[in-house]
Amino acid sequence: MxxxxxxxxxxxxxxxxxxxxxxxxxxxxxxxxxxxxxxxxxxxxxxxxxxxxxxxxxxTYLAQAIYNQLTQLEHVLFGGFTHEPVIRLSEKLSQILPSNQKKFFYSDNGSTAVEVAIKASLQYFYNKGQKRTKIIAFENAFHGDTFGAMAASGISFFTDAFQGSLLEVVRVPVPTEGNETKTLKALKALLETNEYAAFIFEPLVQGAAGMVMYSATVLDQLIALAKEYQVFTIADEVMTGFGKTGKNFACDYLEQQPDMMCLSKALTGGTIPMAITSFTQEIFDAFYDDDTNKALFHGHTFTANPTGCAAALAAIELLQTxxxxxxxxxxxxxxxxxxxxxxxxxxxxxxxxxxxxxxxxxxxxxxxxxxxxxxxxxxxxxxxxxxxxxxxxxxxxxxxxxxxxxxxxxxxxxxxxxxxxxx
The missing domain is CATH 3.90.1150.10 (Aspartate Aminotransferase, domain 1)
Structure with a gap:
């Protein structure tokens, strides 16, 4: 055979x-x-x-970095422990991401990076005693295949079988050229209801929709509008991150800074599955409490895998050459x-x-x-x-x-x- x-x-x-x-x-x-x-x-x-x-x-550069790490420490649980590669990687990310990104939550892939961002958005308001249970996303978006990420996605055949089982997401038009005003008006109308926890988007390029592109100018306006109504903005840079758009991140084209960013795919140079969700200090602080129940109870067995972190550090070094x-x-x-x-x-x-x-x-x-x-x-x-x-x-x-x-x-x-x- x-x-x-x-x-x-x-x-x-x-x-x-x-x-x-x-x-x-x-x-x-x-x-x-x-x-x-x-x-x-x-x-x-x-x-x-x-x-x-x-x-x-x-x-070979990535392979050598992975080999070196494998012969020192291949994996250790991240619940209750930490290690040098993840500390070095988080420090490096804090230097190259938008300056408001202060805390880094590690997971396994792009879908889980989005899942963490959505869960953190919803729980932030829960921890504050506020009821905000809905998410805003673009039409024809794709954010992944886990349930939260799938709910935020707008390509129907990916999600048709699961309608009724997903969290509530309301969509606004993609602000392509000539459509900007329509999108801004639609977003403002939703924000005024005070029912939404977050607005998630693929910055500048919708990948799975067919590389649909829109301007940084209108995205700046949309982010500023969301901030005005205290709705978190989530930049899904799983596809666009690490050089694809000509800059390190698509958000580098912006004046505004998102509250959260989702990273994966090219993070480790295509070698080891890994993902990161980054957050502002304000978001982290809403989980920092004497009440244990206010912690973000989310995790993965291979969270912050040392070998993946070593690969990511080497990939960033290559990117910056x-x-x-x-x-x-x-x-x-x-x-x-x-x-x-x-x-x-x-x-x-x-x-x-x-x-x-x-x-x-x-x-x-x-x-x-x-x-x-x-x-x-x-x-x-x-x-x-x-x-x-x-x-x-x-x-x-x-x-x-x-x-x-x-x-x-x-x-x-x-x-x-x-x-x-x-x-």
Missing amino acids: TLSEKDTLYNWHPYTQHKTAFSHPVIIKGQGALLWDEHGKEFIDAIASWWVNPFGHSN EEIQGNINQVNQHHLAFAERIKNHPKVQSTRVLGVIFALEIKVEGKQDYYGTLRNTLYDFFIRKGIILRPVGNIIYILPPYIINDVQLAQVYSTIEEALTLI
């Missing part, structure tokens, strides 16, 4: 309808921006394996040039670029399903061509490792152009 056959026999993959899906390529090796399957077929990983591998696969910063700028310039080259193509509705993120919207009739025929046709084409891209409906996006070279990126662009001839 082949590895692929064994995979089909045993494994249940995410976001997969196995009755209609093809067998999955068995990846056995990765190096830089490339992956190879069991038959030797080469793939360019043009989405950094779901946005987590900014420094490429099998990065001149070489990686230069690579981010170079990818951005290539994206801008490709957008200019293809924008007048008869099959292209629009393009958008921010940092290393490129998105192209295909001109089609009618609404396209998220996992519809067009998307599946494109995905299969790209895989046959040795390019890992995961279109969203009629949107093709690129979010490559920062170390992708010019030849590889040019191959991704040319394959996208070829794909447009199939439509």
